Amino acid sequence: QLQLQESGPGLVKPSETLSLTCTVSGGSISSSSYYWGWIRQPPGKGLEWIGSIYYSGSTYYNPSLKSRVTISVDTSKNQFSLKLSSVTAADTAVYYCARRGSITIFGDYYYYMDVWGKGTTVTVSS
Amino acid sequence: EIVLTQSPGTLSLSPGERATLSCRASQSVSSSYLAWYQQKPGQAPRLLIYGASSRATGIPDRFSGSGSGTDFTLTISRLEPEDFAVYYCQQYGSSPPGYTFGQGTKLEIK
Numbered sequence: 001q002l003q004l005q006e007s008g009p010g011l012v013k014p015s016e017t018l019s020l021t022c023t024v025s026g027g028s029i030s031s032s033s034y035y036w037g038w039i040r041q042p043p044g045k046g047l048e049w050i051g052s053i054y055y056s057g058s059t060y061y062n063p064s065l066k067s068r069v070t071i072s073v074d075t076s077k078n079q080f081s082l083k084l085s086s087v088t089a090a091d092t093a094v095y096y097c098a099r100r101g102s103i104t105i106f107g108d109y110y111y112y113m114d115v116w117g118k119g120t121t122v123t124v125s126s
Numbered sequence: 127e128i129v130l131t132q133s134p135g136t137l138s139l140s141p142g143e144r145a146t147l148s149c150r151a152s153q154s155v156s157s158s159y160l161a162w163y164q165q166k167p168g169q170a171p172r173l174l175i176y177g178a179s180s181r182a183t184g185i186p187d188r189f190s191g192s193g194s195g196t197d198f199t200l201t202i203s204r205l206e207p208e209d210f211a212v213y214y215c216q217q218y219g220s221s222p223p224g225y226t227f228g229q230g231t232k233l234e235i236k
């Protein structure tokens with residue numbers, strides 16, 4: 001059974017860089033069927049997609065965060081990572097990693113996030 | 127950027143009742159790119175519906191999705207105690223590529 005686990009510091013100082021890693025177990029990150037992504041949720045608020053990566057390293061990011069975000073993949077470790085620079089208190093959130101699955105039916109592509117990590121809380125504070 | 131607006135913000139119902147949750151897009155969305163998620167306190171979201179109307183693996187048949195274009199609906203036919211949670215719709219847009227979520231509907235026990 002595929003599992004995702006987020007890891008990284010729970011406290012980051014303002015203006016510094018937030019760094020998180022998602023470890024994939026029970027399956028390969030190099031599968032051609034999937035993208036891997038990061039989603040966050042500020043306290044008491046809704047979900048915000050941050051960005052996604054393919055095992056080849058191809059990425060796409062939320063335009064509102066693009067200037068500060070880097071997502072990378074390490075297939076040898078079955079991990080992908082998030083870096084968010086110049087953080088402020090507004091970046092305080094639970095950060096989730098998730099797998100984006102897809103199927104094709106009669107030529108139509110169906111996309112969905114079907115496996116999620118449990119989330120890790122990151123607080124930005126001095 | 128496509129904006130998803132969910133209504134109502136909060137829905138108060140009793141177990142056994144029918145719940146109807148709405149998700150309206152600011153412009154037309156491909157049905158194959160529309161998904162619904164359930165989130166309980168302290169937990170990660172769980173995929174319920176993809177392709178606007180297909181249930182994910184293991185999801186009970188009391189959950190159903192419908193809609194097309196700009197209007198989508200999640201229906202829970204007979205509420206069970208474990209269904210009280212927050213529900214999010216999500217869409218994938220291809221230009222630029224990316225995902226957006228609705229702001230969520232909280233389904234609470236009346």
